[in-house]
Amino acid sequence: MGNSHMLCLFLLCLIGGEDVVKGVKGLGCNWGTQSTHPLQPNIVVQLLKDNGFNKVKLFEADPGALRALGRSGIQVMVGIPNDLLAPLASDFQAAVNWVQQNVSDYVSRHAVDIRYVAVGNEPFLKTYKDTFLHTTFPALKNIQAALVRAGLAKKVKVTVPLNADVYQTDNGLPSGGNFRSDIHDLMISIIKFLSDNDSPLTINIYPFLSLNADPNFPKEFAFFNGSAAPVVDGSISYTNVFEANFDTLISALEKNGFSSMPVIIGEIGWPTDGDPSANAEYAQWFNQGLLNRIFQGQGTPKRKTPPDIYLFSLIDEDDKSTLPGNFERHWGIFYFDGTIKYQLNIGNGKSLVPAKGVRYLGRQWCVLSPTASITDPSLASSISYACTYADCTSLGYGSSCSRLDPRQNASYAFNMYYQTMDQRIGSCSFNNLSVITNLNPSQGTCRFEIMIDLGKHEIAPRRSLAGKIQTSTMGVILALILIIYGFF
Numbered sequence: 001m002g003n004s005h006m007l008c009l010f011l012l013c014l015i016g017g018e019d020v021v022k023g024v025k026g027l028g029c030n031w032g033t034q035s036t037h038p039l040q041p042n043i044v045v046q047l048l049k050d051n052g053f054n055k056v057k058l059f060e061a062d063p064g065a066l067r068a069l070g071r072s073g074i075q076v077m078v079g080i081p082n083d084l085l086a087p088l089a090s091d092f093q094a095a096v097n098w099v100q101q102n103v104s105d106y107v108s109r110h111a112v113d114i115r116y117v118a119v120g121n122e123p124f125l126k127t128y129k130d131t132f133l134h135t136t137f138p139a140l141k142n143i144q145a146a147l148v149r150a151g152l153a154k155k156v157k158v159t160v161p162l163n164a165d166v167y168q169t170d171n172g173l174p175s176g177g178n179f180r181s182d183i184h185d186l187m188i189s190i191i192k193f194l195s196d197n198d199s200p201l202t203i204n205i206y207p208f209l210s211l212n213a214d215p216n217f218p219k220e221f222a223f224f225n226g227s228a229a230p231v232v233d234g235s236i237s238y239t240n241v242f243e244a245n246f247d248t249l250i251s252a253l254e255k256n257g258f259s260s261m262p263v264i265i266g267e268i269g270w271p272t273d274g275d276p277s278a279n280a281e282y283a284q285w286f287n288q289g290l291l292n293r294i295f296q297g298q299g300t301p302k303r304k305t306p307p308d309i310y311l312f313s314l315i316d317e318d319d320k321s322t323l324p325g326n327f328e329r330h331w332g333i334f335y336f337d338g339t340i341k342y343q344l345n346i347g348n349g350k351s352l353v354p355a356k357g358v359r360y361l362g363r364q365w366c367v368l369s370p371t372a373s374i375t376d377p378s379l380a381s382s383i384s385y386a387c388t389y390a391d392c393t394s395l396g397y398g399s400s401c402s403r404l405d406p407r408q409n410a411s412y413a414f415n416m417y418y419q420t421m422d423q424r425i426g427s428c429s430f431n432n433l434s435v436i437t438n439l440n441p442s443q444g445t446c447r448f449e450i451m452i453d454l455g456k457h458e459i460a461p462r463r464s465l466a467g468k469i470q471t472s473t474m475g476v477i478l479a480l481i482l483i484i485y486g487f488f
């Protein structure tokens with residue numbers, strides 16, 4: 001036994017050392033693509049592999065991402081955006097087509113290991129009111145039936161990622177948990193359906209938002225050090241909001257007869273910018289604590305087996321809505337370009353590895369001209385123009401660039417615009433208030449970005465080069481014709 005086990009391990013190590021580690025640890029994360037300058041999908045897939053992620057969640061069936069995930073060894077949860085719920089709810093054929101185009105094709109043609117279809121994204125969020133209340137469950141049933149028809153239902157499970165606001169507790173303790181009264185019966189119908197189809201419930205839990213929403217929230221309780229004053233619930237003492245929140249759900253499930261319902265944490269994480277409590281120090285504190293729980297296989301007081309967890313998120317997305325707050329664009333454990341924000345022990349003593357092979361625009365920045373006056377009447381409108389089209393969330397109160405002086409502040413805004421516009425000629429003008437510099441203006445925690453080269457720059461020169469080649473080829477042909485003509 002011992003020997004064959006050793007041999008097995010040895011062989012596995014030979015054919016793929018990584019896979020041995022992957023088999024032991026299950027690390028998942030969300031890959032969002034709402035960026036003006038997204039990383040190439042193959043670079044992201046390598047980033048996932050290099051950092052031990054063997055599960056990824058996509059918010060939609062992004063063709064580039066799915067193709068790059070083919071034969072990667074990474075399991076995929078593919079999402080259906082909320083705006084597709086209505087058409088999928090009303091038309092079974094639409095669900096059949098969605099599964100055909102966005103699941104079957106990728107499974108059979110690209111060998112993508114799709115394990116889940118996430119129907120909608122937090123469709124019952126309180127702020128959406130009742131927009132998706134009547135379409136989510138019918139869409140879920142149609143997608144399940146379409147998976148059955150496609151012969152995929154055994155391997156590909158359905159789920160609905162829900163915000164933790166679908167449950168609550170009346171007495172402030174986890175044991176008082178139940179589903180929100182306005183959606184209670186709907187939740188029970190959905191959970192019964194998922195349970196009948198061996199599918200999990202998916203919940204997004206955000207201790208950061210608990211801290212963010214309430215200035216009196218005890219900070220330590222958001223983290224996992226166990227040093228917060230405990231919330232005592234009968235015989236259980238809770239020292240962190242994650243366990244308390246998760247067990248509120250477990251209580252709600254128990255109360256309604258689903259005590260063994262499998263649960264996935266679809267999103268959990270900590271942002272690094274755009275808010276006073278969003279910084280690298282807190283994010284590292286939270287995420288390392290979370291990872292340590294995953295590595296130790298630690299569950300919660302009411303559920304000893306730990307849930308599958310998808311970190312939110314892999315990379316920053318500068319094109320997300322800031323409606324929830326400026327922090328919304330800064331959830332990545334990596335910056336938008338796959339560089340490291342802070343170190344994490346990702347298991348077996350390994351630390352984070354940055355993205356490889358990223359191509360950047362030129363090493364130049366757009367800044368406020370040294371000769372420009374800070375009292376120039378067009379300065380304010382120039383900054384505001386720049387920040388309308390580019391991401392200035394790092395300039396806000398308590399953010400990484402909030403300590404810049406007014407001149408540097410203007411420079412930051414100008415540069416974000418210039419970079420977001422791919423350093424295009426004319427995008428660093430601002431009524432003559434700006435100049436291009438080769439000196440990195442970054443200051444302390446404030447990074448003056450250079451964007452990823454999306455190839456937009458190359459297209460123009462290449463085209464003219466192709467044009468030149470064509471002209472000269474034409475010239476040669478013309479000369480040949482003339483020679484031939486003259487020859488005869």
Ligand SMILES: *[C@@H]1O[C@H](CO)[C@@H](O)[C@H](O)[C@H]1NC(C)=O
Nearest residue numbers: 060061062081097098101102
């Ligand atoms: C597949 O998914 C994409 C992205 O969500 C969507 O735009 C497209 O309509 C889907 N295909 C079908 C046939 O519904």
Ligand SMILES: *[C@@H]1O[C@H](CO)[C@@H](O)[C@H](O)[C@H]1NC(C)=O
Nearest residue numbers: 224225227284285288289292
């Ligand atoms: C809390 O946990 C973090 C990460 O696990 C660790 O670095 C830190 O030292 C801990 N702090 C305290 C006060 O225990």
Ligand SMILES: *[C@@H]1O[C@H](CO)[C@@H](O)[C@H](O)[C@H]1NC(C)=O
Nearest residue numbers: 383387392395404405406409
């Ligand atoms: C910097 O610019 C931002 C965005 O326009 C603005 O909200 C902030 O007040 C400015 N700060 C300073 C110090 O000028």
Ligand SMILES: *[C@@H]1O[C@H](CO)[C@@H](O)[C@H](O)[C@H]1NC(C)=O
Nearest residue numbers: 376378429430431432433434
């Ligand atoms: C910018 O400066 C140039 C050269 O001094 C001048 O010709 C032009 O009119 C100025 N443009 C604006 C918008 O002020």
